[in-house]
Amino acid sequence: MIQAETKAALTFEDFKTEVLNDYKIAVTSRECSLLGRREVLTGKAKFGIFGDGKEVPQLAMAKFFKNGDFRSGYYRDQTFMMAIGQLTIQQFFAGLYGHPDVNHDPMSAGRQMGGHFQSHNLNEDGSWKDLTIQKNSSTDISPTASQMPRLLGLAQASKIYRNVEGIDSTNFSVEGNEIAWGTIGNASTSEGLFFESMNAAGVLQVPIVLSVWDDEYGISVHAKYQTTKESISEILSGFQRNEEFKGFEILNVKGWDYAELIATYEKAAQIAREEHVPVLIHVDELTQPQGHSTSGSHERYKNEERLSWEREFDCNKKMKSWLLEHNIATEEELDRIVEKAKIEVLEGKKAAWEAFITPFKEEKEDIVALLEKLATSSINKVFIQKYASDLNSIKEPIRKDILTTARKVLRMIVKENNKKELSEWITNYIKKTQPKFSSHLFSESNNTAFSVKEVLPIYDENAEEADARVILRDNFDVIFTKYPNALIFGEDAGNIGDVNQGLEGMQKKYGILRVADVGIREASIIGQGIGMAMRGLRPIAEIQYLDYLLYAVQIMSDDLATLQYRSHGKQKAPLIIRTRGHRLEGIWHSGSPMGMIINAMRGIHVLVPRNMTKAAGFYNTLLEADEPALVVECLNGYRFKEKMPTNLGEFKTPIGVVETIKEGTSITLVSYGSTLRLVELASRELLDSGIDCEVIDVQSLLPFDINHDIVKSLMKTNRLLVIDEDVPGGASAYILQQILEVQNGYDYLDSKPQTLTAKPHRPAYGTDGDYFSKPSIEDIYEKVYAMMNEVNPTQFPSLY
Numbered sequence: 001m002i003q004a005e006t007k008a009a010l011t012f013e014d015f016k017t018e019v020l021n022d023y024k025i026a027v028t029s030r031e032c033s034l035l036g037r038r039e040v041l042t043g044k045a046k047f048g049i050f051g052d053g054k055e056v057p058q059l060a061m062a063k064f065f066k067n068g069d070f071r072s073g074y075y076r077d078q079t080f081m082m083a084i085g086q087l088t089i090q091q092f093f094a095g096l097y098g099h100p101d102v103n104h105d106p107m108s109a110g111r112q113m114g115g116h117f118q119s120h121n122l123n124e125d126g127s128w129k130d131l132t133i134q135k136n137s138s139t140d141i142s143p144t145a146s147q148m149p150r151l152l153g154l155a156q157a158s159k160i161y162r163n164v165e166g167i168d169s170t171n172f173s174v175e176g177n178e179i180a181w182g183t184i185g186n187a188s189t190s191e192g193l194f195f196e197s198m199n200a201a202g203v204l205q206v207p208i209v210l211s212v213w214d215d216e217y218g219i220s221v222h223a224k225y226q227t228t229k230e231s232i233s234e235i236l237s238g239f240q241r242n243e244e245f246k247g248f249e250i251l252n253v254k255g256w257d258y259a260e261l262i263a264t265y266e267k268a269a270q271i272a273r274e275e276h277v278p279v280l281i282h283v284d285e286l287t288q289p290q291g292h293s294t295s296g297s298h299e300r301y302k303n304e305e306r307l308s309w310e311r312e313f314d315c316n317k318k319m320k321s322w323l324l325e326h327n328i329a330t331e332e333e334l335d336r337i338v339e340k341a342k343i344e345v346l347e348g349k350k351a352a353w354e355a356f357i358t359p360f361k362e363e364k365e366d367i368v369a370l371l372e373k374l375a376t377s378s379i380n381k382v383f384i385q386k387y388a389s390d391l392n393s394i395k396e397p398i399r400k401d402i403l404t405t406a407r408k409v410l411r412m413i414v415k416e417n418n419k420k421e422l423s424e425w426i427t428n429y430i431k432k433t434q435p436k437f438s439s440h441l442f443s444e445s446n447n448t449a450f451s452v453k454e455v456l457p458i459y460d461e462n463a464e465e466a467d468a469r470v471i472l473r474d475n476f477d478v479i480f481t482k483y484p485n486a487l488i489f490g491e492d493a494g495n496i497g498d499v500n501q502g503l504e505g506m507q508k509k510y511g512i513l514r515v516a517d518v519g520i521r522e523a524s525i526i527g528q529g530i531g532m533a534m535r536g537l538r539p540i541a542e543i544q545y546l547d548y549l550l551y552a553v554q555i556m557s558d559d560l561a562t563l564q565y566r567s568h569g570k571q572k573a574p575l576i577i578r579t580r581g582h583r584l585e586g587i588w589h590s591g592s593p594m595g596m597i598i599n600a601m602r603g604i605h606v607l608v609p610r611n612m613t614k615a616a617g618f619y620n621t622l623l624e625a626d627e628p629a630l631v632v633e634c635l636n637g638y639r640f641k642e643k644m645p646t647n648l649g650e651f652k653t654p655i656g657v658v659e660t661i662k663e664g665t666s667i668t669l670v671s672y673g674s675t676l677r678l679v680e681l682a683s684r685e686l687l688d689s690g691i692d693c694e695v696i697d698v699q700s701l702l703p704f705d706i707n708h709d710i711v712k713s714l715m716k717t718n719r720l721l722v723i724d725e726d727v728p729g730g731a732s733a734y735i736l737q738q739i740l741e742v743q744n745g746y747d748y749l750d751s752k753p754q755t756l757t758a759k760p761h762r763p764a765y766g767t768d769g770d771y772f773s774k775p776s777i778e779d780i781y782e783k784v785y786a787m788m789n790e791v792n793p794t795q796f797p798s799l800y
Contacts, residue, residue, distance in 0.1 A: 016328055022083075022258075023323060024337050026055040026316050029079040031345040032092050033290065036114065040294040044353065045096045048294040049115045051076040053287040054213050056315035057253075059083050060261035061211060064269035065181060068174060070535070071137040072151035073183035074144075075115035076213060080183075084135045086119060089348030090355075097356045100436040102568045104355050108139070109436070109568040116140040120570040121534070126445025126626065128536060130171045132178075138534055139567040143558050145184060145191035149527020150559060152197050155180035155206035156528055157535035159276060164513050166484040172536035179272045180531070182210040186284075187218020189232045193523055193555075198280075200524045202239055202247050207272040209265075213255070214284040219292045220301035233282035241277065249279045255286035256318035287314050360397050363429075367406050368392045370425060380412040399433060440569035441603050442627055449605060449625040449655040450706070457613055457645035468612035469638035471645070472502040475616035478649030480510050483538055483623055488578070489516035490525060490542025499544060500580065500638040502612075522551035526577065530560050533573035538623060546581020546632055547591040553600055560628050561603035574626045576619065577604075580633040582674035582725060583770065587762040590635070590770065592673070595730030597630070598701050605629035605655055606702040608672040613642050614699065617653030624652070634674045656703035658710060664694035667719040667784060670710060670735060672698040675725045675775060682780035690795065691788050701731060704738045711743035718750040719791075721784060725774045728757045751790060756783045 010018070033050035040048040051058070054076050062083035065071070071080070081087035091106060098110035107117050118139035121129055138150055161169045162176025169175075188194065189212060201208050212232055216223045223230040233250050241247035249271050253264040261283075268279040287310040291298030299307065311317075323329045368388050375384035391397065391405045406426050413419045442448065479486055488503065494517035497504035507515035518525055522543055529541035543549050549556075556577070563573050584590045598606050605622075607629055609615040615633050622629050645651055661676070662683055671679045676697050683693040694713050698704070714720055720739065724732040732755040739745040740753060756775050763773035782799060789796040 019323065019328055020333070020337065022059045023319060023329075023334065024341060025079060025082050026059060026319060027338050028089065028341040028345060029055050029082055030289075030316055031341050032078065032089060035345055035349055036093070036096050037290055037294055039093070039096060039349070045114070046098065047113050048096060049075050049113065049292070050290065051078040051115070052289045053215060053310075053315065054255070055079040056258050056319050057211065057213070057255050057261050057283045057286070060258070060265045061181065061183075061209075063262060064265050065135060066179075067135055068132040068178040069135060069181060070154040070178065070531075071117075071135075071181045071183070072147045072154055072531070073117070073137070073140060073181070074147055074185065074188070075113075075140060075142065076185070077117060077183055078115065081117045081137065086135065086137065087117065089345050090352045093349045093352035094356065097352060099352070099356045102570070104352070106570075108566055111437070111566050111568065112140070113142075116142070116566075118567055118571060122570055122572060126443055126447065126569065126572070128171050131535065132171065132174050138531070139563065139571050141558055141562070141566070143554065144188040145193040145197075146555060146558055147182060147184065148191075148193045148197035149524045149555050150530045150534070151180050151182040151208060151210070151527070152200055152204070152206065152524055153528040153531020153533070153539075154535060155201065155208045155278070155531070156204055157532045157537055158207050159204065160487065160513060160532065160537060162276070164484075164487075164511070167537075168484070169536075176276075177273055179207045179209055179269060182208060184210065184212055185218065186212055186214035186216070186223060186232060187221065187226045190218070190226050196521045197524045197527060198236070198239065198248075200519065200521055200528075201278040203519065205246055205276055206278060207276045208278040209268045209272050209281065210279070211281045211283055213286055214282060215286040215288045217288065217292070217298075217301075220296075220298075231282070231284075233280065236280065239280070246277075249277055251279065251281045253281060253283055255283045256313050256315040258319045258322050285313055289314060357396050360399060360402065363399070363402050364391060364394070364397045367402055367425065370422065371405070371409055374409070374413065374418055374422060377418055378413055378416055383412060384409050403429060403433075440564045440567075443564060443572060443625075444569060445626055447624070447626040449621060449627050449629070452621045452624045452652055452654075454654040454657070455617075455620075455647070455650055455652040457617070457643075457651040458647045459643050460646055463643040463646075465641040466644045467638065468640050468642045469500050469502045469504075471642055471648075472612045472616055472633075472638075473497070473504050473506070474644075475619065475648045476503060476506060477509070479619065479623065480506065480514060482649055485536065486538040486540065486623065487514040487516070487532075488540040488542060489518050489528065490578070491518060491520055491544045493517060493542045498542065502633075502638065522548050523555050526552040526555045526560065526575075529575040529577065530555070530563075530573045533575040533628070534571060538574065538576075540576045540578050540619070543577060543579040545589055545635070546579050546593070547588045549579055549597070549630075550593070553597070556604065556630075557600040561601045563603070563628075565603060572626055573628060574622070575628045576622050577628070577630045578619075578633070579630070580635040582632070582634055582636070583774065584635045586765040586769070590763045590774075592725045592758070593730070594632075594701060594724070594726045595732075595734060598731060598734055601630065602702065603628075604702065605700065607631045607655065607700050609653065609699060610634065610673060610676045610697050611637055611640070611642055613645065613651075614653050616648070617651050618655070620649060621652040621655060625655075629655075632673065636674055653699070656700045656706035658705045658707075659697045659699055660694065660709070660713070661697050662693065662695040664692040665717060666692045666694075667721060667787060668694045668696060668710065668713040668717045669721050669723060669780075669784070670696050670698060670739070671723040672701070673725070675723055678775065678777050679723050679780055682777045682784070685777070685781055686784055689785065691784060693784065698735065701734070704735070705743070708743045710739050711745045711748065714739070714745045714748040718748055719787060720745065720749060720753040721787065722753075722755045723757075723775055723780055723783075724755065725758045727760050728755070730757065732757050751787055754783070754787060756780060
């Protein structure tokens with residue numbers, strides 16, 4: 001029999017009840033998959049990807065998943081979510097239909113396709129729930145293996161809570177006893193993210209239990225093309241811990257063996273929870289009865305021998321056989337469970353569809369009535385009535401049908417006196433509907449970055465000048481004292497205090513867990529930060545150079561940037577990412593790919609301070625907010641001298657606010673970061689030539705100039721030059737769009753707005769390489785001078 005029977009000392013009837021309930025969940029989940037596929041093929045749902053064939057191992061996993069634990073999985077875990085009580089039949093179908101109401105589709109409010117799951121970890125006001133009294137599931141994403149870096153951080157949080165003193169773990173952890181449970185398909189283990197995160201987990205020794213659901217295929221591609229030796233556990237066998245080396249515990253189990261699955265998961269949970277050792281469970285001999293998704297049938301790529309094997313070794317079928325062999329239930333009892341499940345699934349599907357479609361029908365009736373009313377007094381009566389009739393004939397309309405019809409009719413009556421009522425209806429409809437699809441890109445709580453008030457640095461009358469890196473270092477010192485849950489980690493961040501000494505002495509003072517060195521693995525560094533931030537810690541993930549951020553852009557873009565949005569505000573990860581960039585030496589140590597970054601990371605604040613005092617102020621601001629951010633320090637600025645403030649840890653740089661560095665009347669120069677220093681120097685030389693430049697430091701690219709101060713400058717100067725060391729059309733194009741389109745700056749220009757950027761290639765090595773690759777003081781001077789020559793060629797004769 002199974003260990004759960006003896007360990008819990010259940011009566012046979014109690015044991016039977018529990019096991020038959022498991023079987024009911026398994027067949028219910030399977031019926032949801034089968035009926036869900038039909039809903040897609042009939043057109044009611046757009047796409048379906050289901051968990052059929054993986055039901056039984058997910059039941060076993062659920063048995064040892066405790067309150068406080070976290071899941072970081074992928075889109076086949078519906079049975080698990082049902083087993084832990086967080087997914088009903090109706091909710092399953094609401095997700096399949098894309099219901100945009102979080103009360104109906106609590107998994108994403110229709111923002112993600114079905115099969116992507118989450119728990120609600122935040123209260124309505126955006127504050128944390130008590131995560132220790134609920135079962136937690138970090139919100140899923142589709143990109144394969146992208147759940148792995150986050151899984152690492154979720155597990156590391158338990159290690160921090162268990163081993164670091166002084167942290168208030170209320171609502172987040174009970175002595176670090178929580179496991180981070182991961183799931184992944186066998187083919188996705190081919191991704192670099194998988195290997196990077198697995199290696200990091202072995203190094204960190206964190207409580208992960210990772211299940212690999214192995215059905216031998218990745219969509220249509222067999223394992224022999226995916227994995228060496230066709231076995232992930234075989235090729236990872238070197239990770240197996242032994243008496244000499246720490247590592248993983250690696251377990252193998254058949255996905256159809258209910259009793260052995262429970263024994264395996266019990267063992268895995270005990271090891272991870274008590275010893276904080278990561279465990280890999282390779283669950284093989286699984287099936288995929290309907291193929292990968294609704295995009296096609298697996299009969300196209302599986303031969304009859306394989307299909308026959310899958311029918312025989314279907315985990316639900318094998319569980320039924322096990323129940324009969326051990327006289328736990330009769331054939332009739334099991335048949336009744338199946339029939340009842342089919343009825344419940346059908347009823348749940350109908351209820352979900354009715355809840356989804358009813359609001360649309362009501363909205364359709366409203367607009368049809370309005371159109372019929374407008375038609376009576378319109379010269380386009382016949383056409384409007386036709387539109388109303390066509391819309392009314394759609395038995396199951398969607399909002400696109402409704403709004404498309406209304407907007408087309410508005411064009412017909414644009415010159416008529418009765419257009420106002422329809423125009424207002426459309427405006428109000430969009431105002432009411434758009435947030436269903438566009439809210440929560442950023443936090444909507446009372447702790448947004450915008451709620452943090454600016455606090456200026458305070459200086460003594462005789463304030464000393466120090467290396468800029470010392471200001472950062474001493475500010476971090478205050479941060480780690482003020483926030484016991486704050487920690488920083490990155491390549492060379494610990495022992496030597498980072499490559500620029502901004503963390504000098506911090507590890508010795510605060511310990512190796514709070515100021516930590518990590519390996520060269522940028523994507524999983526970001527994942528560590530995401531996972532720990534999702535569990536109430538305040539991590540600062542350091543990427544050594546901005547150029548190396550490219551390794552992590554996918555995780556930042558797909559996971560971190562979308563977290564608030566795709567969870568409909570039910571989860572957050574206020575991670576701070578620290579890096580340094582812009583100008584130093586060579587192709588991969590002086591890049592400034594800001595255009596790529598800001599376009600890939602909507603949902604993350606992107607901050608570009610010109611000096612270390614400003615950078616320190618951003619860190620102080622962000623630690624009082626609940627949103628993620630990237631702070632790009634100036635790589636060539638650590639040895640410049642800056643005055644030492646007396647209010648370290650307290651002064652705050654506002655986010656989304658520009659700063660006018662120099663006032664002027666001739667032209668507005670807009671820049672940021674390292675280039676701003678050159679702009680300042682060029683503006684002094686230009687002043688000697690009679691050109692009085694206004695110099696504005698952007699400071700924050702995302703968000704950008706929320707007070708529209710740049711357009712106020714244009715009202716005075718009537719000319720604009722954006723100077724940027726990104727490639728042409730990079731961040732400068734974004735800045736122009738914000739100024740000209742969002743702020744309507746075009747209305748105040750007397751000259752063509754222009755940009756001065758780096759060359760299209762990567763920056764060449766050496767001082768000359770920098771000079772001929774990126775804007776120089778002379779480039780800035782001559783560009784501004786040429787613009788003024790166009791205005792007044794007599795006063796400013798052409799240089800060339």
